Amino acid sequence: MSKAVRIVLNVVAVMALFSVSAFAAENGGETYKWAHYIAAGFGMGIAAFGTGMGQGKAISSAVEGISRNPSASGKISTTMIIGLALIESLAIYALVVALILLFVV
16 A cells, blocks of 8 residues: 555544544534634645645756756746646635635634
8 A cells, every 4th residue: 555545544534533523512513613723724734735746846847858958948937837827726725725614614
């Protein structure tokens, strides 16, 4: 079993444990309001880690491509910037979900 699969299974197990205690709480789970803050923090942390790794890989590949073929630097840079914008949008979506968890739920 790969490391990524083990991490995902551990996260699912922790989420399952929190959901059981939240559903068993009285008053609609008011005593577990802190779980929203933890979920928002973990969500943003995972999103920031993932987008950081993706952006690092994209920039690394672009620099390697430019060093191999300097005449194609314009096309590579343009494609890289568009890709970085799309990667960064994933972090913004995670921020929106985290803010919804904090202020709406």
